[in-house]
Amino acid sequence: xxxxxxxxxxxxxxxxxxxxxxxxxxxxxxxxxxxxxxxxxxxxxxxxxxxxxxxxxxxxxxxxxxxxxxxxxxxxxxxxxxxxxxxxxxxxxxxxxxxxxxxxxxxxxxxxxxxxxxxxxxxxxxxxxxxxxxxxxxxxxxxxxxxxxxxxxxxxxxxxxxxxxxxxxxxxxxxxxxxxxxxxxx
Amino acid sequence: xxxxxxxxxxxxxxxxxxxxxxxxxxxxxxxxxxxxxxxxxxxxxxxxxxxxxxxxxxxxxxxxxxxxxxxxxxxxxxxxxxxxxxxxxxxxxxxxxxxxxxxxxxxxxxxxxxxxxxxxxxxxxxxxxxxxxxxxxxxxxxxxxxxxxxxxxxxxxxxxxxxxxxxxxxxxxxxxxxxxxxxxxx
DNA sequence: GTCTATACGAAGATAGAC
DNA sequence: GTCTATCTTCGTATAGAC
Numbered sequence: 197x198x199x200x201x202x203x204x205x206x207x208x209x210x211x212x213x214x215x216x217x218x219x220x221x222x223x224x225x226x227x228x229x230x231x232x233x234x235x236x237x238x239x240x241x242x243x244x245x246x247x248x249x250x251x252x253x254x255x256x257x258x259x260x261x262x263x264x265x266x267x268x269x270x271x272x273x274x275x276x277x278x279x280x281x282x283x284x285x286x287x288x289x290x291x292x293x294x295x296x297x298x299x300x301x302x303x304x305x306x307x308x309x310x311x312x313x314x315x316x317x318x319x320x321x322x323x324x325x326x327x328x329x330x331x332x333x334x335x336x337x338x339x340x341x342x343x344x345x346x347x348x349x350x351x352x353x354x355x356x357x358x359x360x361x362x363x364x365x366x367x368x369x370x371x372x373x374x375x376x377x378x379x380x381x382x
Numbered sequence: 383x384x385x386x387x388x389x390x391x392x393x394x395x396x397x398x399x400x401x402x403x404x405x406x407x408x409x410x411x412x413x414x415x416x417x418x419x420x421x422x423x424x425x426x427x428x429x430x431x432x433x434x435x436x437x438x439x440x441x442x443x444x445x446x447x448x449x450x451x452x453x454x455x456x457x458x459x460x461x462x463x464x465x466x467x468x469x470x471x472x473x474x475x476x477x478x479x480x481x482x483x484x485x486x487x488x489x490x491x492x493x494x495x496x497x498x499x500x501x502x503x504x505x506x507x508x509x510x511x512x513x514x515x516x517x518x519x520x521x522x523x524x525x526x527x528x529x530x531x532x533x534x535x536x537x538x539x540x541x542x543x544x545x546x547x548x549x550x551x552x553x554x555x556x557x558x559x560x561x562x563x564x565x566x567x568x
Numbered sequence: 569g570t571c572t573a574t575a576c577g578a579a580g581a582t583a584g585a586c
Numbered sequence: 587g588t589c590t591a592t593c594t595t596c597g598t599a600t601a602g603a604c
Contacts, residue, residue, distance in 0.1 A: 217492065218492035221405065222405075222408075226578080236589095237583095238587065238589090240581070241587060301543050304543065304547040305405045305408065316547040316548075317548045350557060351537065353539070354540025357536075357540065358535055358536050410596075410598090411599090421571065422599085423572085424570055426598095428569095432599070570604085571603080571604075572601105575598105576599085577597090578596080581595100582592080583590105584592105
């Protein structure tokens with residue numbers, strides 16, 4: 197794609213990193229250009245609608261990765277506890293051990309919130325449903341499974357915010373470590 | 383302050399609302415001007431360093447409100463459960479039942495993160511410490527009290543993010559409702 | 569204190585040469 | 587596909603009149 201040195205996916209990966217770090221409105225074309233090594237014109241060549249296109253590409257990429265890794269871990273072989281451990285392991289990877297923000301968080305603010313709200317709600321909802329299914333498998337009643345699944349997503353998002361604000365990922369790591377047991381306890 | 387129609391505090395209140403809704407980089411002087419009814423020149427008259435000054439004023443105001451109301455509830459008369467209930471009640475008020483974002487969240491992203499990181503970390507830390515003190519009063523060991531206090535802050539922040547992304551504050555309300563009991567249970 | 573006017577750069581976006 | 591140049595709008599900031 198860029199003179200055959202970076203694939204489209206690699207370019208979008210870098211774009212994604214910028215959005216996760218600076219949010220939608222804090223991300224400028226200048227920064228995207230620098231991060232990808234592509235000039236403005238090249239960016240518009242690949243993403244005709246500019247910033248919004250790039251944000252959509254980032255959303256899609258991160259969505260695929262999430263399905264293929266995080267959700268796949270939830271649906272993997274093994275008992276509920278093993279699946280939840282595989283899940284939290286992938287979550288930690290997904291957020292670089294708490295050092296990277298969640299796109300769903302930073303895109304839910306301001307202008308981007310309006311652009312992506314539908315996607316964001318669907319993603320949160322899908323994750324809650326997937327965790328809930330695992331918890332039902334473990335024998336929890338549907339309502340309680342859903343309640344705990346919501347709490348899990350809340351804890352992940354909250355731990356990311358707290359870790360970012362504190363500039364210390366210790367809370368994020370602890371919350372993830374304790375999560376499988378907490379979710380399954382009687 | 384603006385021809386004696388709004389006090390400085392009222393002006394900062396409105397500025398604060400804009401920042402909470404749009405984040406730091408998503409907030410423009412045009413929006414601040416509109417929200418306050420003050421022309422650009424007037425804004426610079428009261429806040430010589432422009433946007434950064436206004437953000438600092440918003441941070442200060444929200445910090446005072448937090449100390450005078452939320453932390454005051456934690457330190458109020460009564461047993462731990464009553465104090466935690468007073469606390470969650472103020473928290474709900476503080477975030478307009480989950481409809482308003484936390485400044486600590488939206489200011490921890492991008493450019494603003496660098497500007498305010500010190501303040502943000504101190505605020506989160508202070509809140510954790512205050513909740514922890516109440517939990518110690520209830521008989522919990524220091525380490526466990528701190529662990530639960532961190533979890534409380536994580537849950538609040540996470541519930542705000544999830545509610546914002548879902549455009550539905552049900553999760554926020556439930557998390558707050560369950561919080562006093564969860565924090566104190568054996 | 570507030571207004572009008574304006575400077576100035578940044579940001580998003582496009583055109584056309586190569 | 588990438589570059590240079592350009593355009594427009596927006597955002598921040600200032601000056602000076604009232």
